[in-house]
Amino acid sequence: xxTISDVTVAHISKLFxxxxxxxxxxxxxxxxxxxxxxxxxxxxxxxxxxxECSTEAMKTVPAEFTxxxxxxxxxxxxxxxDPNSGGSSFSMLLGRAAHLDNEYxxxxxxxxxxxxxxxxxxxxxxxxGIFVMPKQRITITRATLDGPDLEPKLSExxxxxxxxxxxxxxxxxxxxxxxxxxxxxxxxxxxxxxRHNKLSVYKRLRSIIADEQRRFHVFCNExxxxxxxxxxPGESPNDRNDRAIRVATQWYQxxxxxxxxxEVLLLTNDxxxxxxxxxxxxxxxxxxxHVRARADAAELMDLQAGLTAGELHQGKLNISRxxxxxxxxxxxxxxxxxxxxxxxxxxxxxxxxxxxxxxxLLPEAEWTDQVDSKLADRAALxxxxxxxxxxxxxxxxxxxxxxxxxxxxxxxxLGEDLCSLHEKVDRLAFSVIWVVDHEANVISTKVAKTVxxxxxxxxxxxxxxxxxxxxxxxxxxESLRTLNRLAKALKAKRAxxxxxxxxxxxVRFVLDSETxxxxxxxxxxxxxANSMAEEFMLLANITQARYFSSGTLTPADYxxxxxxxxxxxxxxxxxxxxxxQMAHRLLAAIIQWEAVPRExxxxxxxxxxxxxxxxxxxLAQHAGRASVALxxxxxxxxxxxxxxxxxxxxxxxxxxxxxxxxxIEGIVYVAARGERSAFAYDAKTDALxxxxxxxxxxxxxxxxxxxxxSRAHRPKLQLAIIEPVLPRA
Numbered sequence: 001x002x003t004i005s006d007v008t009v010a011h012i013s014k015l016f017x018x019x020x021x022x023x024x025x026x027x028x029x030x031x032x033x034x035x036x037x038x039x040x041x042x043x044x045x046x047x048x049x050x051x052e053c054s055t056e057a058m059k060t061v062p063a064e065f066t067x068x069x070x071x072x073x074x075x076x077x078x079x080x081x082d083p084n085s086g087g088s089s090f091s092m093l094l095g096r097a098a099h100l101d102n103e104y105x106x107x108x109x110x111x112x113x114x115x116x117x118x119x120x121x122x123x124x125x126x127x128x129g130i131f132v133m134p135k136q137r138i139t140i141t142r143a144t145l146d147g148p149d150l151e152p153k154l155s156e157x158x159x160x161x162x163x164x165x166x167x168x169x170x171x172x173x174x175x176x177x178x179x180x181x182x183x184x185x186x187x188x189x190x191x192x193x194x195r196h197n198k199l200s201v202y203k204r205l206r207s208i209i210a211d212e213q214r215r216f217h218v219f220c221n222e223x224x225x226x227x228x229x230x231x232x233p234g235e236s237p238n239d240r241n242d243r244a245i246r247v248a249t250q251w252y253q254x255x256x257x258x259x260x261x262x263e264v265l266l267l268t269n270d271x272x273x274x275x276x277x278x279x280x281x282x283x284x285x286x287x288x289x290h291v292r293a294r295a296d297a298a299e300l301m302d303l304q305a306g307l308t309a310g311e312l313h314q315g316k317l318n319i320s321r322x323x324x325x326x327x328x329x330x331x332x333x334x335x336x337x338x339x340x341x342x343x344x345x346x347x348x349x350x351x352x353x354x355x356x357x358x359x360x361l362l363p364e365a366e367w368t369d370q371v372d373s374k375l376a377d378r379a380a381l382x383x384x385x386x387x388x389x390x391x392x393x394x395x396x397x398x399x400x401x402x403x404x405x406x407x408x409x410x411x412x413x414l415g416e417d418l419c420s421l422h423e424k425v426d427r428l429a430f431s432v433i434w435v436v437d438h439e440a441n442v443i444s445t446k447v448a449k450t451v452x453x454x455x456x457x458x459x460x461x462x463x464x465x466x467x468x469x470x471x472x473x474x475x476x477x478e479s480l481r482t483l484n485r486l487a488k489a490l491k492a493k494r495a496x497x498x499x500x501x502x503x504x505x506x507v508r509f510v511l512d513s514e515t516x517x518x519x520x521x522x523x524x525x526x527x528x529a530n531s532m533a534e535e536f537m538l539l540a541n542i543t544q545a546r547y548f549s550s551g552t553l554t555p556a557d558y559x560x561x562x563x564x565x566x567x568x569x570x571x572x573x574x575x576x577x578x579x580x581q582m583a584h585r586l587l588a589a590i591i592q593w594e595a596v597p598r599e600x601x602x603x604x605x606x607x608x609x610x611x612x613x614x615x616x617x618x619l620a621q622h623a624g625r626a627s628v629a630l631x632x633x634x635x636x637x638x639x640x641x642x643x644x645x646x647x648x649x650x651x652x653x654x655x656x657x658x659x660x661x662x663x664i665e666g667i668v669y670v671a672a673r674g675e676r677s678a679f680a681y682d683a684k685t686d687a688l689x690x691x692x693x694x695x696x697x698x699x700x701x702x703x704x705x706x707x708x709x710s711r712a713h714r715p716k717l718q719l720a721i722i723e724p725v726l727p728r729a
Contacts, residue, residue: 005064006191006218008077008086008107011056013220015040015088017228020053021143030132031121034091036078037140041088046139061086063105070100073117075108094121161185161256163249165268166193166241168287172269173201174308175287176208180296185252185264188220189244221248242273249282265290287311292360307333312358313340319353327351328370329359330475337482338475341368341435368443369482373432373540373572419575423457430574430584432540440489445543449593463529484528487535494538497564509631518635537572538563544583545569547590552607579613632664633707633715640706642722647699650688652681655695657703657719666719668703670695676729690727 015021021037023046028036040049040057049057063083070076070093078089086105094117110117124135162184169176169190176184186209195202209216221227227248231240245266253264266277266284277284285293288311306312315331327348328339340359342348351357361367421427433446456476458466466477467484495501510520545558545567560568570579571587582599589596600606649656654669670688671677679688679695688695695701702723709715 005066005105005107006188006220008061008064008105009220010188010222011059011061011086012088012090012107013222013224014056015053016143017224018050018053018056019143020045020049020057020088021140023047024140024143026120026138026140027133028091028131029120029123029125029134029138030094031125032095033097033132034076034093035117035120036091037089039078039087039089057088059087060084061105064107065102065104066106067102068106070097070104070106072096073110073114074106075110076100077105077107079104092117092120160263160265161252163187163245163252163264163266164190165245165266165270165273166190166197167269168267169194169205170197170201171310172287173204175291175311177204179214182213182215184214184216185248186216186218187245187248188218188222189241189248191218192222193241219248219252221251224251227251242270242276246273246277246280246282249277249284250280253282288361289363306360307358312360314356314358315340317342317348317351317353317355317357319348327353329357331359332473332475334361335473335478337369338479339370341370364438367438368435369438369486371434371436371483371486371536373434373536414575421452421454421457423454426451426453430587432543434539434543436486440486440493442539442543447544447547447587447591449588449591460527460529460533463532464527467528480529480532483536484532487532490535490539491531494564499564500562509628509635511631518631520635538565541571542566542568544571544587547587552603577613577617579610579617582609629717632662632717636705636717637707637709637715640704642702642704645701645703645719645721647695647697647701650681650686650695650697652688653677655688655721657701657721659703659705659719662705664705664717664719666717668719668721670726671729678727678729693724693727 020040024040025038026035027038028034041054061077061084063079063086065083068074072093072095074093076091076093077086078091079085079087083103090107092110120138123138125132126135127133160183162181164176164184164186166189169186175181186205191202191205194205205216208214209218219227221244227244229240229244229247231237235243245268249264249266256262256264263283266274266282267287267290268274268277268284269286269288271286274284274286291311307314310333313329313331313333315329317327317329319327325344325348327342329342330339331337334340340361342359418427421429429450429452431448431450431452433448434442435444436442463480466472467480469477509518511517512519542563542565548569558567559565569583570577571583572580574580574584582597585594585597586600588594589600599609643659643661645657645659647655648658648665651667653671654667656665656667658665670679670690678690679693680690681687682689686697701721704720704722706718706720707715708718
């Protein structure tokens with residue numbers, strides 16, 4: 001069949017695939033003119049038609065006139081006076097019929113079997129009106145749809161056929177229009193998807209197909225018995241079409257299997273489709289991989305075509321002020337990335353700072369990202385011998401997380417202004433800079449004192465909203481998404497190494513502006529943005545710790561059990577913790593930025609100071625928890641309420657529940673002190689069981705929250721399960 005009248009081809013192919021022509025007959029044989037097959041629905045067949053066959057046979061297709069002449073062997077649609085009335089009847093031309101040109105749809109050609117046409121011309125006929133008809137019925141015993149003929153053969157010197165995925169056509173049509181790419185199989189699945197998604201690209205593809213020198217062949221795989229695939233339950237249309245493309249590629253490869261040196265190569269930009277194709281034993285590449293590997297890559301892709309096809313990326317080159325052999329090109333065409341790092345003279349290719357350049361990417365496995373963790377340089381604003389620093393280590397309490405405020409160890413002017421990284425304001429910073437690959441493996445590390453200007457100052461909520469909004473593709477948002485992807489990879493590696501997740505609910509209170517009594521309480525909702533920042537702070541703490549080569553403990557004690565890290569020190573909170581400030585000063589000495597601090601040279605004094613810091617840190621944690629407990633009691637003191645809760649632990653005499661609405665965790669006893677319990681603890685199932693009631697971990701319950709003030713000097717929060725009703729003994 002031809003590749004021009006694709007609607008007609010699809011219609012007739014489907015009728016053949018359904019077996020609709022079985023037992024039909026050739027009702028007209030006009031020597032030198034046509035042999036015509038009767039319409040299926042006109043009662044020409046002697047078998048009972050299926051419902052699907054009857055429905056399809058009643059359909060008509062629009063006229064698809066072409067410049068192809070009606071000559072012997074041409075397959076041409078029958079019709080009434082209406083040009084768009086083509087149904088299931090068609091003719092095989094027995095000679096030249098010029099009066100049919102541009103009046104009847106040509107959809108195929110007899111490639112083999114001219115002797116059959118000659119035999120038809122020898123049958124005895126009779127004339128009925130305008131028709132010349134055979135005297136005896138010429139029955140079509142069985143009509144099947146075979147695969148496309150693989151003629152014309154490959155271009156001279158070519159070694160393969162290419163099968164295109166839809167994404168290649170939609171996004172690389174400029175590349176496909178280059179004359180260097182020939183011998184391409186265009187599947188009906190792909191044609192349909194392209195026409196549905198972008199008509200302009202579909203028309204350009206049809207133009208390529210019409211050029212005989214390009215040798216683009218259309219295969220109606222959707223109507224071939226060996227390549228048609230039905231959609232599986234639960235399978236998306238896209239996944240079904242990808243599978244159809246792989247099945248057709250497999251079929252073509254099997255047809256060419258005996259031809260030495262000939263292969264079928266699937267070109268797809270879909271990584272998952274490539275994986276499944278390779279699992280099935282198919283040869284496949286992305287269009288980018290294929291173009292890079294071709295000897296005629298320069299001929300196949302000029303600069304503009306490369307930019308349009310996404311093979312090249314254009315942007316302004318910025319040479320590093322610290323390394324003249326390294327630069328970055330800021331681009332907007334690379335999804336998930338805002339800049340491309342160039343390292344070395346060969347990569348820079350004689351370009352200078354400020355040039356607009358086009359860049360071709362390395363294989364994805366060789367990609368790297370540069371990530372900076374910048375901490376406010378408190379040490380530069382408060383020297384070790386300043387009055388403000390005198391005795392700071394002895395009085396440091398860290399950051400005390402009171403119910404409503406965060407009490408820090410430095411003046412507000414220093415903590416909230418000079419050491420705060422405001423948007424588009426120059427600030428002194430101590431930076432840890434990593435170059436990492438696509439999987440967050442650290443390739444190189446650098447620590448340095450820097451002057452920075454933040455592009456933006458975002459809250460966790462603002463950062464999360466940007467990452468979640470698919471409409472935002474600006475450089476800032478894309479850089480956040482890149483950081484988030486890398487952070488997830490870092491977290492997964494820690495988890496795989498045995499790191500623990502020890503997060504506990506963090507409670508936030510809203511206080512009355514006058515009385516300072518709590519008016520509302522809720523559990524702080526952690527977002528991916530929180531985790532993203534946390535991962536890079538942890539990495540910074542681990543990274544800079546490696547710079548310290550000695551200490552009072554043995555190397556075995558450097559390990560951090562909870563983080564599964566080989567070494568760890570404080571570093572990322574110099575405003576809140578004096579321990580971090582100590583690490584900053586030591587690190588500054590190690591990189592020869594300043595002299596070794598006096599306090600670090602006295603081992604005994606340093607040990608005493610660190611012990612004091614640890615003790616006061618513990619006290620600060622206790623103070624913070626006590627503040628939360630106090631405000632919780634004040635909040636619920638005159639406000640008994642009911643809330644949903646979940647069982648998180650089961651004990652022999654009760655259960656521990658968590659109330660998500662308030663972040664409250666507490667024990668509920670199943671029997672009062674001195675009472676006999678109706679519940680029995682089952683150690684095998686870790687459950688409390690009573691007649692008609694069982695309590696297990698993760699069960700949802702309803703609890704009453706109140707304050708027990710029976711002991712005036714020691715009120716306490718009280719939780720009681722009200723749903724389900726707990727039975728009494």
